[in-house]
Amino acid sequence: MLWEQQSSLILLNEFGSGLAKSGLTDYAIAYGRLGAITDDTQMTLFTAEGLLRSHDLTSDGSISDPAEAIHQSYLGWLYTQRIIIDERFGEQPAAPSGWLVTLPELNSRRAAGRTCISALHSGRMGTVINPLNNSKGCGGVMRVAPVGLIAENPFILARDAAAITHGHPAGYLSAAVLALIISNILKDASLYDAICQAVYEELPRHNNFEETFAALNRAIQLAGDKSVEPSPETIESLGGGWIGEEALAIAIYCSLVHENDFGKAILLSVNHSGDSDSTGAITGNIIGALHGIDAIPSHWLERLELKAEIEQVADDLHAAMLQTLL
Numbered sequence: 001m002l003w004e005q006q007s008s009l010i011l012l013n014e015f016g017s018g019l020a021k022s023g024l025t026d027y028a029i030a031y032g033r034l035g036a037i038t039d040d041t042q043m044t045l046f047t048a049e050g051l052l053r054s055h056d057l058t059s060d061g062s063i064s065d066p067a068e069a070i071h072q073s074y075l076g077w078l079y080t081q082r083i084i085i086d087e088r089f090g091e092q093p094a095a096p097s098g099w100l101v102t103l104p105e106l107n108s109r110r111a112a113g114r115t116c117i118s119a120l121h122s123g124r125m126g127t128v129i130n131p132l133n134n135s136k137g138c139g140g141v142m143r144v145a146p147v148g149l150i151a152e153n154p155f156i157l158a159r160d161a162a163a164i165t166h167g168h169p170a171g172y173l174s175a176a177v178l179a180l181i182i183s184n185i186l187k188d189a190s191l192y193d194a195i196c197q198a199v200y201e202e203l204p205r206h207n208n209f210e211e212t213f214a215a216l217n218r219a220i221q222l223a224g225d226k227s228v229e230p231s232p233e234t235i236e237s238l239g240g241g242w243i244g245e246e247a248l249a250i251a252i253y254c255s256l257v258h259e260n261d262f263g264k265a266i267l268l269s270v271n272h273s274g275d276s277d278s279t280g281a282i283t284g285n286i287i288g289a290l291h292g293i294d295a296i297p298s299h300w301l302e303r304l305e306l307k308a309e310i311e312q313v314a315d316d317l318h319a320a321m322l323q324t325l326l
Helices: 039-059 066-080 114-121 154-163 169-186 191-205 210-224 232-236 244-257 262-270 276-291 307-325
Strands: none
Touching: 039 066, 039 276, 039 307, 066 114, 066 154, 154 169, 169 191, 169 210, 169 244, 169 276, 191 210, 191 244, 210 244, 232 244, 244 262, 244 276, 262 276
């Protein structure tokens, strides 16, 4: 189950205020509570919803484009942000169908990215061939982990899911690499092999891969350098995590240096001055896929917002995955 791993150890951009010298070691209050989710988890849940809808349509014989199904779910997320896609026509559309849009915790703004909002509000679905913009922000990669669980071709579907809102190759190829890493792990590859296969074998087969490759290769090499101490300064040498390739690079580094300790990997990934909720979420995706729910410290899991609902979505995805294997 991937979603519990996004344990929202966040202070957004403000975690340096009032913290001990050791940095963030536990949940900090955000959005009025401990264990609050951010837009990363919101959009990850809606990615999962789109995948499940596509799976259901395929199972009953209907023709379904998974990327289009995900796009429709993202429009549902946009609705929960109280942004009306059809306001230019002067009419408020009916509430989208689905369970997620009814949850109060998802009908809440959690520092949603401007690129995601503007792209979805455009009324057009971005694609690799016809991008909406030239953004390589991390809003594409931070939400696509569910694709690695269920997609037949996770690299391509995650690429297309990210391109819905992010038109720069580094914005959607970083997402594609993450989904493939998750898929490789779930097929029993070691963490190192799962990462190397995605970065060194698959990624270079695709156009305009160079920026993403350079960032991820640097993270892998840095993780292998035992003379370098894992620290916020080391993390920040990889960037701030605001753009796709940097966010994934930081998550890969944290996952490799603390492969067998979920807590240490997460804390390393969020103790820096950049986009710490996104780098924490992506690190949680990777280490969570590797070790499962039992690796998460209980005092984090018990206080996680929407814990039961997240588990339900994870169970539904797992059931769908099993159906695809029959």
